[in-house]
Each structure stands twice: as C-alpha cells, then as structure tokens.
Amino acid sequence: MDLFAKVIVDVPTMQTNQPYDYYIPTAYQDQIVPGMRVEVPFGKGSRKVQGFVVNIVDQPAFEGELKKITDVMDLYPVLNEELLQLGKEMADKTFSFQITCYQTMLPAALKSTYEKKIRLIDEIPEDHFFDLFKGKNEISWQEAEDRGVLPKMAELKKKEAVETVYIVKDKVNKKKIRKIEPRLSFEQLEEEKAGLRKTAKKQKQLLDVLQQLSLSKKRSSTEALKKDYAIQSASVREAEKKGWLRIVEEEVYRDPFEHIDFERTKPLPLTSAQQKAFEAIHHAVNEQRDDVFLLKGVTGSGKTEIYLQTIAAVLEKKQTALMLVPEIALTPQMVKSFKGRFGDEVAVLHSGLSVGEKYDEWRKIEREEAKVVVGARSSIFAPVKNIGVIIIDEEHESSYKQSENPRYHARDAAIWRGKYHSCPVILGSATPSLESRARAQKKVYQLLELPERVNKKALPLVKVVDMRQEMKEGNRSSFSIPLQDGIRDRIKKGEQIVLLLNRRGYSSFVMCRDCGFVLPCPNCDISLTLHMDTRTMKCHYCGHEEAIPHQCPVCHSPKIRYYGTGTQKVQEELEAVFPDARVIRMDVDTTRKKGAHEKLLTAFGNQEADILLGTQMIAKGLDFPNITLVGVLNADTALGLPDFRSSEKTFQLLTQVSGRAGRADLIGEVVVQTFNPEHYAVQFAQKHDYDHFYQMEMNVRHQGNYPPYYFTVSITASHEEERIAARKMQEIIHFLLPHLQKDTIVLGPTPKAIARVNKKYYYQILIKYKYEPMLKPMLHQLLNQSQKEISKGLQIAIDSEPMDFI
DNA sequence: AGCACGCCGACT
DNA sequence: GTCGGCGTGCTC
Numbered sequence: 067m068d069l070f071a072k073v074i075v076d077v078p079t080m081q082t083n084q085p086y087d088y089y090i091p092t093a094y095q096d097q098i099v100p101g102m103r104v105e106v107p108f109g110k111g112s113r114k115v116q117g118f119v120v121n122i123v124d125q126p127a128f129e130g131e132l133k134k135i136t137d138v139m140d141l142y143p144v145l146n147e148e149l150l151q152l153g154k155e156m157a158d159k160t161f162s163f164q165i166t167c168y169q170t171m172l173p174a175a176l177k178s179t180y181e182k183k184i185r186l187i188d189e190i191p192e193d194h195f196f197d198l199f200k201g202k203n204e205i206s207w208q209e210a211e212d213r214g215v216l217p218k219m220a221e222l223k224k225k226e227a228v229e230t231v232y233i234v235k236d237k238v239n240k241k242k243i244r245k246i247e248p249r250l251s252f253e254q255l256e257e258e259k260a261g262l263r264k265t266a267k268k269q270k271q272l273l274d275v276l277q278q279l280s281l282s283k284k285r286s287s288t289e290a291l292k293k294d295y296a297i298q299s300a301s302v303r304e305a306e307k308k309g310w311l312r313i314v315e316e317e318v319y320r321d322p323f324e325h326i327d328f329e330r331t332k333p334l335p336l337t338s339a340q341q342k343a344f345e346a347i348h349h350a351v352n353e354q355r356d357d358v359f360l361l362k363g364v365t366g367s368g369k370t371e372i373y374l375q376t377i378a379a380v381l382e383k384k385q386t387a388l389m390l391v392p393e394i395a396l397t398p399q400m401v402k403s404f405k406g407r408f409g410d411e412v413a414v415l416h417s418g419l420s421v422g423e424k425y426d427e428w429r430k431i432e433r434e435e436a437k438v439v440v441g442a443r444s445s446i447f448a449p450v451k452n453i454g455v456i457i458i459d460e461e462h463e464s465s466y467k468q469s470e471n472p473r474y475h476a477r478d479a480a481i482w483r484g485k486y487h488s489c490p491v492i493l494g495s496a497t498p499s500l501e502s503r504a505r506a507q508k509k510v511y512q513l514l515e516l517p518e519r520v521n522k523k524a525l526p527l528v529k530v531v532d533m534r535q536e537m538k539e540g541n542r543s544s545f546s547i548p549l550q551d552g553i554r555d556r557i558k559k560g561e562q563i564v565l566l567l568n569r570r571g572y573s574s575f576v577m578c579r580d581c582g583f584v585l586p587c588p589n590c591d592i593s594l595t596l597h598m599d600t601r602t603m604k605c606h607y608c609g610h611e612e613a614i615p616h617q618c619p620v621c622h623s624p625k626i627r628y629y630g631t632g633t634q635k636v637q638e639e640l641e642a643v644f645p646d647a648r649v650i651r652m653d654v655d656t657t658r659k660k661g662a663h664e665k666l667l668t669a670f671g672n673q674e675a676d677i678l679l680g681t682q683m684i685a686k687g688l689d690f691p692n693i694t695l696v697g698v699l700n701a702d703t704a705l706g707l708p709d710f711r712s713s714e715k716t717f718q719l720l721t722q723v724s725g726r727a728g729r730a731d732l733i734g735e736v737v738v739q740t741f742n743p744e745h746y747a748v749q750f751a752q753k754h755d756y757d758h759f760y761q762m763e764m765n766v767r768h769q770g771n772y773p774p775y776y777f778t779v780s781i782t783a784s785h786e787e788e789r790i791a792a793r794k795m796q797e798i799i800h801f802l803l804p805h806l807q808k809d810t811i812v813l814g815p816t817p818k819a820i821a822r823v824n825k826k827y828y829y830q831i832l833i834k835y836k837y838e839p840m841l842k843p844m845l846h847q848l849l850n851q852s853q854k855e856i857s858k859g860l861q862i863a864i865d866s867e868p869m870d871f872i
Numbered sequence: 873a874g875c876a877c878g879c880c881g882a883c884t
Numbered sequence: 885g886t887c888g889g890c891g892t893g894c895t896c
Contacts, residue, residue, distance in 0.1 A: 070896095077873055077895080086896040109895045110875045128896050854892080857873095 069095055070126040071135060073117035075108050076178065078163045080849050080856070086117075087126040089134045098122065101143025101150055103176065104135045105234045114232035116178035118168050119143075120150055139236065141316065142432075144172055148486055149447060152479065161845060161864040162472035170472055171447035174237060175425035181233040182207035184219055188227040194218075204231070237421060242315040245285040246302060248276040249312050255280065258310060271295050272305055285316065328405040333375055340368050343514040347376050350490035351383070351454055358481060360461075360506040361494040363516030364525065364754065365725025369494045371520075373457050374407050376492070377438055381411070385454025385489070386437045390476055392463040393417055393442040394683050398664055401440065408438050415441030415448065418661070443468065446476045446483070453487040456480045461493035461502055462718055464711075464869040473865050477502075496725065496756070497718040500767065503760055504774040526696075526727040526734030528720075528752040532743045534582050537625075544636050545643060549697045549737045557647055557676050561694040565640075565679045566723055567633050567653075568700050576603070578618035579625035582741035584705070585615060595708050605708065605816065636699065637679055644677075652680030682719070689726075694734050696727040701740040701748055709870055710772045713747040717759050720751035771811055773867070776834040779841065782818070782863040788827040792817075794860055795829040798848060802833070805844060810835040826861070832868075 072085035088106055090098055098104065100119050108115045114136060126132055145153070145168060153167040160167075169177050185204040186195075198215050199205055207230070210216050222228045248255065259273045275295065279286055291297040305311050336344055343361060350357045363369045377387040391400060396416045404412045413427050413436030430436045432449045439448040443466055446456075458466065458480055466476040477493065484491040493502055493511065506513040519525070531546040541547060556563050576596055577584045584593045587605035594603035594612070602611050618626045633653040640649055652666050663683070670678045671690050678684060701720060705712050720738060727734025740748050750759035768775050781798060785791040795815035803812065814831035835841065845864055852862055 073896080075895085079873070081893090082873085082895070088896060106896085109873085110877095112895095113874070115873090126896080130896065132896055857892090 067124055069098075070123050070132065071098060071104070071119045072121040072123065073104060073106055073135075074120055074164045074168065075106060076116040076165050076169075077108065078165055080163075080853055083157070083163045083165070085120055087128040087132055088117075089126075089132045090122070091134050094135060094138055097138055098135070099143050100147070101145040103139040103144060103178075105137035105139060106135055107133045111230065113180075113182070113230075114234050115180070116234050118145065118150075118165070120154075137234070139178075139234070144176055144432075144449075146449065146451070148483070149449065152447075152482055152486075155482070156472055156474050156479065158842075158846075159478075160472040160474050160866060161849060167472050167474075170444065170468075170474075173421070173425045173428045175421045175428075177237055178234045179237055181235065183231050183233065184210055184228050185231050186227070187229050188225075190222060190227050194222075198222075244288045245314050245316045246276075246279075246288060246291070246306075246311045247285045247314060248280045249309055250276070250280075252277050252280045255310070258308075268295075268297055268301050269305070272297050272301060273310070276305075276311055285314065287316075288313070328402060328409065330409065331403070331406040333378065333407075334368075334371050336371065336375070337368065337516075337518070337520060339516050339518065340372055340520075343516060344372050344375055346512065346514055347372070347455070347490060347492060348379055351376065351379055354488040355490060356484045356488050358484065358491045358493065358505075358511045359514050360498055360502050360511045361492055361514045361516070362496070362498055362503075362756070363494070364496050364519060365722070366519040366521065366523070367496075367516035368520040369459070369516065370403060372516075373459070373492070373494070374403070376455055376457070377408065380454030381408070381437055383454055385452050386434075386450045387439070387455050387457070388446065388448060388450055388453055388480075388483075389438070389440045389457040389459065390443065390445055390466070390480070391440065391459045392465050394465075395460060396440075396442055397667070399689055404438065404440050410435075411437040413439050413441075413448075415439065415445045417442065443476045446479045453483060453489050455489055455492065456484050457492045457494065459494045461495045462497055462499040462714075464715075467867075467869045469869070471863075473868075475867065497721050498756075500714060500760065500763055501774045504764065524733075525754045526724055526736050528724055528736040528738060528754075530743050530748060530752050531737060531739045533739050533741050534580060536739075537579055543643065544639050544699055545697075546737070546739050549739065550643065552695050552697070552735060552737055553644060553647070553677070556695050557644065559694075560673075562670070562673070562675075562690065562692045563677045563695045563697065564684060564693055564723075564726060565636075565677060565697045565699060566684060566719075567636055567679065567681055568698065568719065576614065576626055577741060578621065578623055579627065579741075580623035581618060581621040582702075583618050583620045583626070585619075587708075593708055633679060633681060640677065640679065647677050648675040649677045649679055650675040652678060652684055693727055696723050696734070696736045698723055698736070698738045698740075701738045702742045702745065705742055705745060705747065710767070710770060711870070713745070713763055713766065716745075717747040717751050717756075717763075720748065721754065721756070724751070724754065771834055776811070776836060777838075778867055779833045779835075779845070780830055780863075780865045780868045781833070781845075782828055782830045782861075782865070784826045784828045784861045784863075785859055786826055790860060791827045791829045794852075794855065794862070795831060798862075799831065801848060802841075802844060805840055806833075807835065807838060810838060 069090045071088045071090050073088050074085055075082060098119060100121055102119050104117050104119055105114050106117045112133065116139065149171055153171055154164055157164040157167045183204050183206050186199060195201065198218060210219055219228060250258065255273050255277050259270060262269055275286060275291065288299055288302055291302065306313055347359055361369055361372065373389065380387045401414050413431045415424060415427055419427065431439055434451065439445055439450055441448065458477055461477060468474055480491050502511060505511045529548060531548050533546065536546045553563055585603055587594055587610050594605055596603060596614065601614060603614055604611050615626055617624045633651055637649060637651050640647065650666050650670050656662060656666065669675060673692065698720060701716065705716050724736045727736050738748065738752065742748060746759065746762050767773065783791045783794040783798065792815065799812065799815065811834040812831060815829045818828035818830055849862065856862065
C-alpha cells in the first residue's frame with residue numbers, strides 16, 4: 067500500500083504554516099514514523115528543506131502531483147505524539163509558526179543548516195573548469211557569488227552542464243558506525259552457502275551470521291564481526307559486491323560517561339508545615355490528579371526539600387519528574403543538591419552547555435536514562451515520558467516567558483503537560499506572581515503555604531534609608547551613611563557584604579533628587595519615559611508627550627534628572643570610600659566569559675573578597691553563610707518604569723535579596739536605599755509582608771484595569787520607515803476596533819521607548835480585555851492579511867500576556 | 873525563504 | 885526590437 071506523510075516544512079511563513087503531503091518511497095515505509103525529521107524537496111527549484119512528519123496517511127488530501135521524501139534524518143522520532151500536539155497548540159496560541167515551535171522544543175543541534183552548491187554534470191571547456199570550479203566538480207553557491215561567477219554559472223545551467231544541489235545537514239555530527247544487514251532471505255542465503263567452495267570458511271561464517279540476522283531482523287556492526295568472528299572488512303566488502311548484504315550507517319549514542327561522584331544526601335525531616343504541603347502534593351501524585359499547587363514559602367522555608375521528596379516519591383512510582391528553575395538560579399550548588407539526592411538519574415540542561423553537550427543530555431533523557439530533568443525554560447519540552455510531577459521554582463520569574471517567537475510561557479506549557487500526563491504541577495515562590503496568587507484565591511490553583519523558616523530563624527532586619535534625606539544632608543555618594551557604617555562594621559568583623567545595583571530602568575526616566583517625584587502621565591497614571599532622540603518625555607501607553615522638565619513641578623528643585631548608575635562607577639566610588647575593602651564586581655561585563663560567573667562566586671565563597679557588587683544576577687542562588695549585610699543601592703529604579711508590573715518586580719527583588727542575608731547562625735541585615743521610602747512595595751518588603759502587598763497591588767491592578775483583572779495582548783509593528791509602521795498600526799486598530807467588546811480597552815498606538823532599534827521604528831498597542839472570543843481568530847486573520855507587507859520588511863509581533871512594555 | 877513567472881525601462 | 889529590473893504569488 068502507498069503511504070503518504072504530512073510534513074511541516076522549515077519555511078517559517080504564514081502561507082506555509084500547514085502540513086504538506088509527500089509520497090513515502092517504499093524503502094522508507096517501515097522506517098518513517100510521525101515525529102521524525104525528513105528531508106523534502108520544496109518549491110519550484112525543489113530545494114531541499116528539513117521537515118517534521120506530523121502524520122502518516124494512506125490517502126493524500128492534496129490533489130496535485132506529490133513529491134517524494136528524499137531522506138530520513140532520524141532513526142527514532144525526535145518528537146512524540148504529546149510534543150507534536152503541544153507544538154501545534156502552542157503555535158496557535160502564541161501566533162507563531164508550527165515549525166518554529168518544533169524547533170524550539172528540540173536541542174539546537176537538531177535544527178538543520180542548509181548548503182547550496184553548484185555541481186558539474188557535463189563536460190565543460192577546460193579553462194572554465196579551472197577558473198569556475200578550481201578543478202573540483204562542485205563549489206558552494208556562496209563562493210560562486212563571492213567570485214562574481216554566478217552569471218557564467220547560469221549560462222552553464224542553461225546548457226545543462228551544471229545543476230544546483232541543496233544539502234541539508236544537522237548542526238552536530240552524530241557519531242555513526244557501520245552495520246550490515248542481509249539483502250537476501252534465509253533460504254537464498256542457504257543457497258549461497260551451498261554454492262561455496264569447501265575452503266571458504268570465512269564466507270560460510272559470514273553467511274551464518276547473515277542468516278541469524280535475517281531471522282532476528284537485526285543488524286550487526288562490522289566491528290563486532292571483526293571481534294567475534296575475525297571477519298575482516300575486506301570480506302564484508304566482498305559480500306556486499308555479491309549482493310548478500312548492505313552496509314548501513316547507524317547513529318550511535320555518544321557515551322557521556324562522566325561519573326562525577328556527588329556526595330549523596332538523605333531526606334531531611336520535614337516540619338509540620340512542610341509535611342502538610344508535601345502530603346497534599348503526594349496525594350495528587352498518587353491519585354494522578356492534574357492539580358496545580360502554588361507553594362508559597364519564604365526563603366529558607368524548605369521548598370526545595372519538598373521538591374526533592376516529591377520527586378523521590380515519583381521515582382518510587384517508576385515515574386519521571388521535570389523541574390524548571392530560572393537560568394540564573396541554575397548554579398552548581400543547585401545542581402549539586404539534585405545530583406546529591408538522585409545521582410545519575412538527573413539530567414541538567416543549562417545554557418553553559420555546548421550545542422553538542424545539550425544534545426547528549428537530551429538523548430540521555432530521550433532514551434530514558436535520566437528520570438529527573440532540571441533545567442531552565444525550554445526544558446519544559448524535555449522528552450520525558452510518564453511524568454509524575456512538574457515543578458516550576460521561582461514561578462514569578464519573567465524569564466519563564468520567552469521574549470521571542472514563539473512567545474510561550476513555560477508555566478502554561480507545564481500545565482498543559484500536567485493535564486496530558488495526569489500529574490500535578492507545583493509552582494513555587496516566596497513572592498508568587500499576582501496572576502498565580504489570584505488564581506489560588508479563586509481555587510483554580512491550590513495554595514500551600516510555608517509561613518516559617520525551617521531553622522525558625524527570624525527574617526533579617528530591613529532598614530529603609532531615605533535617599534532624599536541623605537541628599538539633603540549633603541551626602542552625594544551612592545552609599546548612605548547607615549550603609550557605610552554597616553559596611554565598615556562588617557569588614558572589621560570579617561563578615562561579608564553583598565551590594566545590589568538595580569539596573570532595571572537605568573537612565574530611562576527622570577526623578578527629582580530632592581523629593582523623589584517622578585513625572586507621571588496625566589492620562590495614564592504611569593510614569594513618563596525619557597526619549598533622548600526626540601528630547602521629550604513620552605507615555606508608552608497613550609502617546610502623551612511633553613518637554614523634559616528643568617525643575618521639579620512639586621518642590622521646584624532644579625535637581626531633577628535622569629536616574630541610574632553603572633556598576634563600574636559604583637565600584638570606583640566604593641574603592642574610594644573603602645580603600646582597604648576587597649571588591650568583586652559581577653555584571654554582564656565581568657561574567658561574559660564561560661565559567662566566569664561561577665569563578666567569581668567561588669572566590670567570594672572562599673572569602674577572597676569582602677564585598678560582592680553586582681546586578682540582578684546576584685540576587686539568586688547566592689548562599690554563603692558569612693554574608694550578614696545586603697545593601698540595595700537603588701531600590702526604586704524599577705518603580706519609575708512605565709510598566710504596571712514595576713511595583714511587583716520591586717517587591718519581588720527586595721524580598722529576594724532580603725533572603726540572602728544571614729542564613730546561618732549570624733544575624734542578617736538589609737539596607738534598602740530608596741527615593742520612595744513610603745512606596746507600598748518598599749514598605750511591605752521591609753516587613754516581609756507578601757499578603758498585604760498582594761492585597762494592595764490587587765487594588766491597584768483593579769483600579770488600572772490590569773492583569774489579573776484583564777487579559778492582555780500587545781501588537782507591535784515595525785519598519786525601517788516610521789510612517790509605514792505607524793500607518794500599519796492605525797490600520798490594525800481600524801480593523802480590530804469595530805469587533806471588540808464594549809469593556810475592552812485599547813491603549814495606543816504609541817512608539818516604543820527606544821523608537822529606533824536596528825534601524826527600525828516600533829509602534830505598539832496594548833489590548834486589555836475580559837472576554838473576546840473572536841480576538842484570536844481576528845489576530846490570525848490579521849497576520850494572514852498582512853503577508854504582503856510582511857514580505858516587504860514590515861514586522862508584526864503579537865504577544866499574548868506580554869511580560870513587559872519597554 | 874527562494875524561486876519562477878510576468879510586465880515596463882536602457883541597451884546591443 | 886531584447887535583456888533584465890524586481891513586484892507577485894506559490895510551494896505538497
């Protein structure tokens with residue numbers, strides 16, 4: 067029977083975002099399974115592209131003539147039924163292409179690279195042969211183009227002396243070995259045996275092996291033949307010529323045997339609160355319920371131990387576990403705690419691995435050698451089977467949402483997979499996102515709380531320093547007097563200090579240095595952003611624009627200026643104030659090199675420095691007992707951002723760094739420097755009071771019609787010419803507005819903060835809605851209609867539930 | 873994306 | 885008259 071494959075091709079456009087039918091050559095019929103990658107000819111020139119087989123049918127839907135699959139790229143499917151389905155739904159939900167989703171779900175090594183070559187197929191004059199082909203019989207298209215010989219090649223093509231060939235390659239070289247398989251049936255082999263001379267012992271032996279293989283339907287490696295029967299490759303080649311067997315190359319797994327012995331740890335006794343939370347989750351695991359738990363517990367309350375014991379319970383049931391942590395929290399310590407408990411059953415996927423290493427780790431999971439997967443965002447697509455629990459630690463982290471296409475949220479994918487496998491999902495955080503906390507309120511998620519630290523230790527004392535006051539008293543440095551005193555004190559005692567510089571919102575808004583006033587938009591209750599290109603203050607939501615103020619409208623101080631400082635500058639300042647202090651700086655500049663991050667942290671852990679100065683990246687996974695003082699140099703830069711999540715982000719950051727101080731037997735102290743000491747995010751963080759912050763922030767979101775009260779979608783249009791982007795945005799609004807519900811709010815269009823990025827102008831709208839069943843189909847329609855313009859350099863990005871608006 | 877088909881300007 | 889510009893539309 068003829069079989070046909072439905073293939074998603076690697077051509078990321080809206081028009082080609084659908085399966086194409088291909089004829090499966092008989093030779094591949096037993097081989098091809100949905101989820102495998104294949105090479106197919108596509109388009110007029112039948113250039114070869116990579117494709118994913120999504121289905122196999124015995125009747126093609128396409129009426130025209132079908133092309134054939136030209137090669138099978140995998141031995142086993144790289145995507146299973148589950149992931150094929152998830153990818154398809156994700157494409158629909160995130161307004162992206164199926165091919166992009168499938169590629170995102172796989173290690174980069176499996177994305178194909180393409181090569182175009184010109185090959186000689188007929189005799190050409192000798193001089194041409196040398197100056198065009200350099201005496202070879204094929205050259206790359208790129209080389210021909212670079213040497214300017216394409217026109218000549220076109221001539222030869224017309225004469226059918228050359229052809230263009232396309233080569234599809236994997237990014238990494240898979241290790242392959244040569245294997246033999248019989249080409250004749252058992253009986254035919256028997257006949258061959260009868261025809262042999264009596265002295266041809268080796269050949270008889272080979273035929274015996276082939277007969278065995280014929281019965282077992284297996285292959286044997288040429289290496290094994292040599293080893294077990296002393297059959298040399300020459301005999302094999304001979305046999306191949308006689309047509310007894312064929313030689314095939316088969317991929318073998320690389321051996322990633324790196325047995326680093328981790329010190330094994332044992333489960334710790336649980337506190338009663340931990341026990342209660344653990345039991346609730348354990349029940350769901352046992353009963354295979356797809357419940358979503360929100361595990362809320364302050365730093366040090368023992369969330370990790372609950373994860374570990376839940377995973378242990380899942381492994382006991384012969385199931386697997388998937389755990390996501392933010393990329394920056396994927397530290398050696400973190401890995402150690404998992405490998406320490408579960409040993410080699412743990413696979414870790416992180417950005418520090420090379421493409422090949424990531425692929426090997428992925429293979430290890432795929433062939434079910436690893437039962438526990440720990441990794442960042444994209445690990446949610448790890449090919450684990452029979453999942454028993456999915457854990458997302460630090461669930462509030464915005465890095466779980468991918469900021470490029472497909473703009474998926476790992477949390478959504480986790481819940482999807484939880485449903486598919488009928489297993490619980492645990493969202494853990496000390497400061498849950500408002501969305502998740504609100505869902506717990508509505509009993510969509512089950513709230514589990516760990517109110518106390520395991521060691522019953524009090525949370526560190528948080529001192530809020532009013533920087534306006536410091537300014538008034540003539541202190542113009544980045545360090546307030548209380549912070550300076552604290553630093554001096556710790557250095558004297560030989561204790562360590564962490565200083566955090568909040569880079570968020572660096573230099574993009576103006577604030578009064580005397581009273582902390584930040585210029586708000588008269589229409590939107592959100593601060594205005596400084597646009598240096600136009601020298602104006604702009605509102606990102608409504609487009610309101612005004613001049614940059616020269617004095618504070620409230621206190622009339624002339625010290626109103628843009629706010630923000632770099633780590634390097636702070637380091638210099640620090641060294642001037644404390645010439646004897648040893649400082650380690652950690653920011654993008656000092657951690658760019660691979661492994662630098664860990665090296666710096668290890669050095670700090672070994673007490674080679676007194677002060678660790680850094681940006682956001684030091685807020686996480688930093689667990690040194692000797693740190694007794696944490697200073698936040700500028701707590702409120704995020705507060706000045708025109709983002710409705712800025713209070714939430716500030717609260718989360720402050721709470722997070724507070725957790726870094728004094729975790730051992732030393733009492734910790736936190737000094738928070740701010741120009742907004744009375745801001746509720748700062749106030750509630752000082753008191754470690756999430757619940758009241760949550761209530762307050764919910765009110766604010768309710769007032770401003772923001773999530774979780776509204777759903778949001780942002781649409782961005784960009785083009786090299788500003789008016790084209792702006793006009794398209796207008797067009798989009800005109801297209802959408804008539805069909806939207808009365809209570810739906812459309813903000814914009816407004817130009818983006820950095821209006822021109824990569825020579826492109828950006829315009830954006832934000833749609834806030836409660837119920838818009840037609841919005842998704844309309845946005846899909848919009849993308850379809852805009853195809854022509856998109857091919858002319860216009861870009862349209864649709865982001866459902868965007869994380870930021872800057 | 874990339875290739876071919878198709879309809880208007882400066883050339884042998 | 886033709887060669888070739890790149891606008892338009894399709895790819896199983």
